[in-house]
Amino acid sequence: MKKKQRKSYTAAFKVKIALEAIKGQRTINEIATHYGVHPNMVTQWKKQAIESLPDVFSTRRKRDAQGEEALKAELYQQIGQLKVELDGCSFGLMYPHAA
Numbered sequence: 001m002k003k004k005q006r007k008s009y010t011a012a013f014k015v016k017i018a019l020e021a022i023k024g025q026r027t028i029n030e031i032a033t034h035y036g037v038h039p040n041m042v043t044q045w046k047k048q049a050i051e052s053l054p055d056v057f058s059t060r061r062k063r064d065a066q067g068e069e070a071l072k073a074e075l076y077q078q079i080g081q082l083k084v085e086l087d088g089c090s091f092g093l094m095y096p097h098a099a
Contacts, residue, residue, distance in 0.1 A: 009037075017042055018049035 013035075020031055021042050028046075032039040 014045045015049065018045040021046040022049065 017031060017035055020026065021028060028039045028042050032042045
């Protein structure tokens with residue numbers, strides 16, 4: 001006896017249905033019947049979409065902040081390296097016979 005395989009839906013399909021449910025122009029049952037899915041799935045996808053929407057707008061800021069932190073770290077490293085090189089040069093100028 002073969003097990004019944006679950007249906008899998010693409011992200012684009014889920015988004016399409018979730019957006020339609022969020023718009024509220026048709027009922028959940030009408031949307032579910034139209035696309036051939038269970039009404040609970042439509043409700044679940046709608047809830048997931050609404051919960052994840054704030055992340056869509058904040059991801060860019062997080063990415064920008066991470067980029068700035070990486071740039072700062074790189075610049076501080078370069079400053080430190082230049083400082084060491086400068087200290088080495090000034091040590092040679094102060095004590096020319098030590099080298």
